[in-house]
Amino acid sequence: MPRGHVAEPCRREDDSDAIKRGDGMKTAVVVFPGSNCDHDAYHVLKHVLQQPTEFVWHKETSLAGFDTVILPGGFAHGDYLRCGAIARFSPIMEAVAAHAKRGGVVVGICNGFQVLTEAGMLPGALLRNRTLSFLCRDVYLAVERRDTVVTSAVPEGAILTVPVGHGEGNYFAEPDVLDRLEGEGRVVFRYVGPAGERDDRYNFNGSARAIAGIMNETGNVIGFMPHPERNAERVLGNADGLAVFTSLVAGRRAA
Secondary structure, three states, X not given: OOOOOOOOOOOOOOOOOOOXXXXXXXXXXXXXXXXXXXXXXXXHHHHHOOOOEEEEEOOOOOOOOOOEEEEOOEOHHHHOOOOOOOHHHOOHXXXXXXXXHOOOEEEEEOHHHHHHHHOOOOOOEEEOOOOOOOEEEEEEEEEOOOOOOXXXXXXXXXXXXXXXXXXXXXXXXXXXXXXXXXXXXOEEXXXXXXXXXXXXXXXXXXXXXXXXXXXXXXXXXXXXXXXXHHOOXXXXXXXXXXXXXXXXXXXXXXX
16 A cells, blocks of 8 residues: 655645635634644644634533534643543533534544543543553554545545654454444544554554544544644645545535
8 A cells, every 4th residue: 555645735815726715614623721732723724724713612512603623632621530531521512412413523633532432422442552651753544434524635545644642542442342333434544554554563552453543423523543733734744634624624515
């Protein structure tokens, strides 16, 4: 499987392509106490892809008017108790669940993925990395499905290089749950080698079956540990992450 970076230049106000300010989805980036990748996600959507995007504080109770909700990375409520366990009870989460039930898109990145599992919106749990150490590095991702709201713009056969930064990214679920995820095609991303090879040495955090991201039964709730918002512009040396957000924008416009 060939490796293919998905690099696109930073978009500007005078771009004449299909993605223009105000004609796409409206996104809410939820901010919990301890969120630290909220501005990264906001920047990619608002400034790079020129989409209507707003921060929403975790104590808000409504997501009216938003098409898409991003639960960003960070350390919500300091990750006290368990990652995402306190954030799961924030007032906004009732609105997030209702949004998803209506068919609205919800994307959890890193800590956001942890919040979604704690809230029962995605199955499984994120445990301590098998090294018991914080992991901060680039990883290689195979896209298991290219027909999801976060992967449709990824070129066929591409292996994405995306950074991770987590201490609890070891995805766990019982064997029957894993079998169901696999059987229903709900594994979105998987840790692989640079040529797409399945090898445990590239499964850095020890996740079950090297799973890096999953979705719910209807495909509108997606969670993953890697941080595409951290490498979505050429100036960063690798813009592979932009494909995730480009997919998100294109998918919502087509919905």
